[in-house]
Amino acid sequence: MSRIQIPVFIFTGFLDSGKTVFIKNILADERFNNGIKTLLIVCEEGEEEYDFSEFASDSVVRFDIDSEKELTAENLESARKRADAKRILIEYNGMWMLDTLFSAFPRNWGVAQELTFADAKSYASYNANMRNLVVDKLKSCDTITFNRIDNESEKQPLHDIVRSVGRGTEILYDFGGGRLEIDDIVDPLPFDVEADEIEIGDRDYALWYADTMENLMRYDGKTVKFKAFFGNDQQMPKGTFLAGRHIMTCCANDARFAGMVCIWNEADKVKTGMWGIVTAKISVESNKIYRSKGPVLYIKDIEFCKAPPQDEQMVMFT
Secondary structure, rough: OOOOOOOEEEEEOOOOOOOOHHHHHHHHOOOOOOOOOOOEEEOOOOOOOOOOHHOOOEEEEEEOOOOOOHHOOHHHHHHHHOOOOOHHHHHHHHOHHHHHHHHHOOEEEEEEEEEEEEEEEOOHHHHHHHHHHHOOOOOOOOOOEEEEOHHHHHHHHHHHHHOOOOOEEEEEEEEEEEEEEOOOOOOOOOOOOOOOOOOHHHHHHHHHHHHHHHHHHHOOEEEEEEEEEEEOOOOOOOOEEEEEEEEEOHHHHEEEEEEEEEEEEOOHOOOEEEEEEEEEEEEEEEEEEOOEEEEEEEEEEEEEEEEOOHOOOEOOOO
């Protein structure tokens, strides 16, 4: 993080979702566009055009990217240096995967904020037909704004799509005419966090993992029971291993192992690839595996078991 010197603001969404209008508005606002030299990277042409005469200052330089092949660290940093920019705004192409952009970041660039925009009328259709692209724009964004919404009943299905990927994204609804509402729909957890022993079903692991990481202190001192895949190798401290599940947000190709640090005096019994039903007490502690504070599971018991069928080994947000 110490190398990050250039903050990057990323604006994502499909065509006609409101990205350009939002960027135009903030660049016309002198509170944001206050003379800081800014590079505006445009990765697609929409119906809205940029009129630089409307901007609050003349410190903005535009740079167009016409294909994903042009997304290289050398190309991006060269454009920044020519503009002598101290910050970057990127209007990203909704049909391109974000990993392509992130892998091209120069070493001193870092994401300051990632905002997604969507047309409330067409978003469900995009989700049904291009789920991978919808998930890609939700998995790391800070806020999603739904434009052109005109009915309160439309909020629930939109909320459900966003929450199927994670609970960390703020949701806004723009009804037009200055009416902007923050999503206040409450999602009940499918497990009892007040139980003496919190039992996590296989289908609920992804949600529990995300909720634990977002609300650490909610689980401090609690006892939990869940079925886990184990990871252990010689690089881990003695008596320590990982227990968790592989989580996919869209398809098997995007699966990642979401494990928690476990401490057990019989950890040498645990080998990578084994499965078991874990009962453990959670303690929120600093741990070098997390590089900060995180949930450390002090094992009470492990009941080793066979691996679930292949199609049940990965879990999703539901």
